[in-house]
Amino acid sequence: MKHKITLIPGDGIGPEITEATVKVIEATGVDISWDTVNAGAEVYEKEGTVLPQRVIDSLQNHRVGIKGPITTPVGTGFRSVNVAMRKMFNLYACLRPCKSYPGVRSRYKDIDLIVVRENTEDLYAGIEFEKGKKETIDLIDFIKNKKDEEIRKDSGISIKPISVKGTEKIVRFAFEYARENNRKKVTGVHKANIMKYSDGLFLDTFRKIAKEYDDIESEDRIVDNMCMQLVQKPELYDVLVLPNLYGDIISDLAAGLVGGLGVAPGGNIGKDIALFEPTHGSAPKYKGKNKVNPTAMMLSGVLMLKYIGEKGCADLLESAIASNIKEGKYVTYDFKKDRNDPTAVGTKEYADAIINKINKIK
Ligand code: NAD
Numbered sequence: 001m002k003h004k005i006t007l008i009p010g011d012g013i014g015p016e017i018t019e020a021t022v023k024v025i026e027a028t029g030v031d032i033s034w035d036t037v038n039a040g041a042e043v044y045e046k047e048g049t050v051l052p053q054r055v056i057d058s059l060q061n062h063r064v065g066i067k068g069p070i071t072t073p074v075g076t077g078f079r080s081v082n083v084a085m086r087k088m089f090n091l092y093a094c095l096r097p098c099k100s101y102p103g104v105r106s107r108y109k110d111i112d113l114i115v116v117r118e119n120t121e122d123l124y125a126g127i128e129f130e131k132g133k134k135e136t137i138d139l140i141d142f143i144k145n146k147k148d149e150e151i152r153k154d155s156g157i158s159i160k161p162i163s164v165k166g167t168e169k170i171v172r173f174a175f176e177y178a179r180e181n182n183r184k185k186v187t188g189v190h191k192a193n194i195m196k197y198s199d200g201l202f203l204d205t206f207r208k209i210a211k212e213y214d215d216i217e218s219e220d221r222i223v224d225n226m227c228m229q230l231v232q233k234p235e236l237y238d239v240l241v242l243p244n245l246y247g248d249i250i251s252d253l254a255a256g257l258v259g260g261l262g263v264a265p266g267g268n269i270g271k272d273i274a275l276f277e278p279t280h281g282s283a284p285k286y287k288g289k290n291k292v293n294p295t296a297m298m299l300s301g302v303l304m305l306k307y308i309g310e311k312g313c314a315d316l317l318e319s320a321i322a323s324n325i326k327e328g329k330y331v332t333y334d335f336k337k338d339r340n341d342p343t344a345v346g347t348k349e350y351a352d353a354i355i356n357k358i359n360k361i362k
Contacts, residue, residue, distance in 0.1 A: 002030075002031035002032070003030070003031060003032045003033070003064070003308050003310075004032075004033050004035060004061075004062045005032050005033075005034055005035065005062055005064050005065060005066065005304070005308075006034075006035050006037060006055075006058040006059045006062045006064070006065030006066075006275075007022065007034040007035065007036045007037070007065070007066060007067075008036075008037060008038060008039055008055060008065060008066070008067035008068065008070075009036065009038055009067075009068045010038070010039070010040055010067055010068030010069050010070045010282060011038075011040040011041050011042045011068075011069075011070055011071050011282055011287075012069060012071055012281070012282025012283055012284045012286075012287045013068070013069070013282055013283045013284075013286050013287055013292045014040075014067075014068025014069050014070065014282055015068065016287075016288070016290060016292065016294070016347050016348075017068055017278070017292060017294035017296075017297040017347060018066075018067075018068040018297065019348075019351075020294040020297070020298070020347050020348060020350065020351035021066070021294055021297045021298050021300075021301050021351075022034065023351050023352075023355060024298055024301070024317060024320070024321075024351055024354045024355060024358065025298075025301045025305070025313075025317065027354075027355040027358045027359070028305070028310075028313035028316050028317050028358060029313065029362075030305060030310050030313040035058045035061075035062060037052070037054050037055045037058045038055070039051045039052065039055045039067075039070060039081050039085075040070035040071060040081055040282075041070070041071045050070075050081045050084075051081050051084055051085070056088065059085075059089065059273060059275065060089075060273075063272055063273050063274070064273070064274050064275075064276075064304065064307065064308055065274070065275045065276070066275070066276045066277065066297075066300060066301060066304050067275060067276070067277045068277070068278075068282075068297060069277065069278060069280060069281045069282040069283075070082060070282060071281070071282045071284060082277070083124070083126075085268075085275060086119050086120065086268050086275075087120065089270050089273045089275070090120065090270045090271065090273075091119055091120075091268035091269055091270040091273065091274070091275060092118065092119050092120050092166065092169055092170060092173075092269075092270055093116060093117075093118070093119060093169075093170055093173045093267075093268070093269045093270070094115075094116070094117040094118075094119045094247060094251075094266060094267070094268055094269075095114070095115075095116060095177070095266065095267040095268075095269055095303065096114070096115040096116075096117065096251040096254070096255070096264065096265070096266045096267075096279060097112075097113070097114050097115075097265065097299075097303070098111060098112075098113045098114075098115060098251070098254035098255055098257060098258045098264065099111065099112045099113075099258060100112070100258050100259075101258075101259075101263065101321070101322050101325045101326070102322075102325070102326045103325040103326040103327070103328050103331075103335070104258065104259035104263055104325060104335065105259060105335070105337070106257065106258055106259040106260075107257075108234060108257050108258070110235065111234050111235070111254075111257050111258050112238075113230075113234065113237055113238070113239075113240065113254050113257075114177065114178075114181075114183065114238070114239045114240070115240050115242070115247060115250055115251040115254050116170065116173060116174040116177065116239060116240065116241045116242070116247070117170075117242055117243075117244060117246075117247025117248060117250075117251055118166060118167070118170040118241075118242065118243050118244050118247060119244060119247075119268060120166060120244070121161055121162050121163060121166045121243065121244055122160055122161070122162055122198075122243045122244035122245050123158050123159075123160045123244065123245045124244040124245065124248075125159065125160075125161050127158070127159035127161070128156070128157065128158045128159070129156065129157040129158075129159075130156055131154055131155060131156040132154070136155070136156070136157060137153065139157060140153060140155065140157075160195070160198050161198070162198040162199065162201055162202050162243055163201075164201060164205055167201065167202050167205040167206065167243075168205055168209055170241060171186075171188065171205060171206050171209040171210070171241055172209055172212075173241075173269070174186050174239055174240075174241035175209065175210070175212070175213040175216055175218075177239060178213070178216050178238070178239045179213065179215070179216060183216070183238050183239050184216065184217055184238055185216065185217040185218065185219065185237070185238040185239065186210070186213075186216055186217070186218050186238070186239045186240075186241055187218075187219050187220065187221055187226075187237055187238070187239070187240050187241070188202070188203060188206035188207075188210075188218070188219075188220040188221075188241050188242075189220070189221050189222075189223050189226050189240055189241070189242040189243075189246055189250065190202050190203045190206075190220060190221075190222065190223065190242075190243070190246070191222060191223050191224070191246075192220075192222070193222060198243075199243065202243055203220055206218075206220060206241070207220070223242075223246045223250070226240075226246075226250065227249075227250070227253060230250070230253060230254065230257065231253075231257075234254075234257055240254075251264075251266075251279065252279075255279060260334075261278075261279055261280035261296065262280070262292075262293040262295055262296055262332075262334050262335075263293075263295050263296055263299065264278065264279035264280065264296050264299075265278060265279065265296050265297070265298075265299035265300040265302070265303055266278065266279045266296075266300060266303075267300065267303045267304070267307065269307070274304070274307055276300040276301070276303050276304040276307070277297070277300055278296030278297045278299075278300050279296060280296055290346035290347050290348055291332065291333065291346055291347065292332065292334075292347055293331075293332040293333075293334050293335065293347070293350070294332075294347050294350060294351060295321060295325070295350075298317065298321055298351075298354070299318070299321065301317065302314045302317050302318045302321075305317065316358060316361060316362070317354075317358065319357075319361055320354045320355075320357035320358040320361060321354055321357075323357050323361070324350075324353050324354050324357050329343075329353075330345045330349060330350060330352075330353030331344065331345065331350060331353075332344055332345065332346070332347065332350050
């Protein structure tokens with residue numbers, strides 16, 4: 001086999017959309033052998049851990065994985081398996097393309113945005129101080145002593161670290177992506193006017209790195225203005241690069257511009273390991289119903305195929321998905337004007353329709 005890939009079906013609707021995705025990827029003719037391992041709530045019930053060592057070993061060995069969504073169980077040591085894996089493998093870049101496919105219901109058309117979100121720093125670093133704890137009171141006293149700034153004693157505090165090294169890596173990632181994919185412009189997004197030492201550092205570093213890429217246009221936007229601009233004139237933007245929190249929010253906004261979570265793929269990418277996954281969650285209420293839309297995971301498969309150098313198969317799969325959505329006949333309920341439309345097909349039948357398209361295009 002040419003490629004060995006870690007496959008994590010996840011839970012909730014994860015296994016159904018994973019099965020549909022594997023079928024369409026294999027139909028492209030790509031030579032992949034899957035190492036299927038699972039993580040998440042259902043594994044926790046049997047084994048007492050949400051992230052077994054064999055999952056870690058598999059991704060460490062094969063360097064590339066694709067996963068279904070995983071429910072975040074309440075009351076265990078991990079905040080979330082997803083966040084844990086991103087941290088463990090230093091998957092510092094979250095790549096979220098948001099593209100209009102004719103046939104998807106949306107207020108906009110012809111959108112083709114790439115959101116590059118920093119995945120490890122910022123308010124998501126998980127450094128938090130709980131209200132009332134001694135360490136929190138100590139920190140409040142320390143800030144009073146050092147900065148002469150008063151923080152109310154009944155505050156909770158979350159720390160926002162943004163480093164030069166982390167920012168250089170994510171900004172370079174965005175410019176390299178732009179170069180490799182014939183993109184014209186990278187926009188750095190921040191709130192440097194208010195947070196001078198975290199977002200200010202992000203902006204300074206962005207400007208410094210942008211100079212190394214003089215073949216690509218660069219500009220910056222303040223995040224609140226960016227939100228308005230994206231809603232008013234999204235066609236002006238191309239690749240966006242953002243710190244973690246703004247990246248999280250703007251990537252959902254951008255997904256909304258192109259029709260929502262059902263068509264929003266993602267990749268978490270590190271120095272030499274990458275894990276692809278849909279943006280949406282495990283939608284537990286639809287579990288096992290053969291009802292949900294597997295497109296976001298299939299498009300994550302397109303990103304994965306490109307990443308492993310199988311551009312021909314990636315383009316074939318994307319064209320088949322686009323053609324099936326445009327035709328609008330064999331699509332899941334959420335693509336229909338009326339969600340109760342009885343002509344909507346299930347997850348499996350949707351995958352079969354895409355396989356038919358692949359075979360026709362081939
Ligand atoms: P969700 O994305 O699962 O669901 C949000 C809404 O979108 C629901 O109405 C759902 O039914 C619908 N939906 C989601 N995916 C769909 C699809 N493919 N086709 C059709 N409809 C779809 O978000 P949630 O309800 O907030 O989260 C459920 C669980 O998923 C939580 O435990 C959360 O922690 C987890 N989660 C996991 C990931 C991940 O694994 N990366 C991401 C987000 C949420």
